[in-house]
Amino acid sequence: MSRIAYVNGQYIAHQDAAVHVEDRGYQFADGVYEVCEIWQNTIVDMPRHIDRLDRSLNELRIGWPMARSALLFIMREVVRRNRVRNGIVYIQVTRGVSRRDHFFPPDDVVPSIVITARSSNPKAADAAAEKGISVITFPENRWPRVDIKSVALLPNVLAKQTAKEQGAKEAWYFDADNNVTEGGSTNAWIVTKDGTLVTRPAENGILRGITRSVVLELVAREGIAFEERAFSVQEAKDAREAFVTAASTLVMPVIKIDDTILGNGHPGSIAMRLREQFHTATDFLTV
Numbered sequence: 001m002s003r004i005a006y007v008n009g010q011y012i013a014h015q016d017a018a019v020h021v022e023d024r025g026y027q028f029a030d031g032v033y034e035v036c037e038i039w040q041n042t043i044v045d046m047p048r049h050i051d052r053l054d055r056s057l058n059e060l061r062i063g064w065p066m067a068r069s070a071l072l073f074i075m076r077e078v079v080r081r082n083r084v085r086n087g088i089v090y091i092q093v094t095r096g097v098s099r100r101d102h103f104f105p106p107d108d109v110v111p112s113i114v115i116t117a118r119s120s121n122p123k124a125a126d127a128a129a130e131k132g133i134s135v136i137t138f139p140e141n142r143w144p145r146v147d148i149k150s151v152a153l154l155p156n157v158l159a160k161q162t163a164k165e166q167g168a169k170e171a172w173y174f175d176a177d178n179n180v181t182e183g184g185s186t187n188a189w190i191v192t193k194d195g196t197l198v199t200r201p202a203e204n205g206i207l208r209g210i211t212r213s214v215v216l217e218l219v220a221r222e223g224i225a226f227e228e229r230a231f232s233v234q235e236a237k238d239a240r241e242a243f244v245t246a247a248s249t250l251v252m253p254v255i256k257i258d259d260t261i262l263g264n265g266h267p268g269s270i271a272m273r274l275r276e277q278f279h280t281a282t283d284f285l286t287v
């Protein structure tokens, strides 16, 4: 079956889907995006993702490309047309197409929008979680507004590629105080030796992950000891267990940080419990 993408008003064969050479997303990374999980024919936590999209757009003073209801309709349509039962749907909005100039374009330039969807294999993801992943640590080198889900991801690309070249799946950024901020495309969590789950507050230095917010609700419901505070690279290496969260990976256990093996070298019990329980705390929109 051929894939379909939605680009500025049209459903197009994925292989032919393209944006203009003077799209500001292409030329200035002047745009934002969202990634929602598709799980068993539903879009997971769509309202939270759309609210964050709204926030990102407002922070960058980019207008909505269409009414919210129309966006929801097209997202479902793209998922449906691509017959994605499990996977992700991707939404990107940029400031639009205009003659290259750093200043904002004239008011009549409309934002560009692209929506794609693709399948993934939940069994393969669960198998990866059974093994856990390795992460490397990497000096923070991003702009301070990482709370905006901007398409300007070059530092993340370079950090994650460095991780890959070192046999790891993710790079954990650390700030000037040697505290972990977050992963290149995930939020970071540890469980201390005394069994307390710790993650950095969302006020600064991290993206306010939707998966993170769901896990926080689960943690409260399950009565897991929890502290929202900064933690250092050393504290992470001394931790009993660790994991990362994102819509594309859900809760993914970490078993190694740089050269340090955590605990017994196997995924931790809290990470696995939260992974198993994850979809009991999300909401769903049937496609």
Ligand code: PLP
Pocket (backbone or CB within 6 Å): 035, 182, 183, 184, 185, 186, 187, 206, 207, 208, 209, 210, 211, 212, 245, 246, 247, 248
């Ligand atoms: N942090 C960064 C830098 C990300 O890119 C992502 C996801 O893409 C996350 C955290 C996790 O966010 P979410 O749970 O909303 O997918």
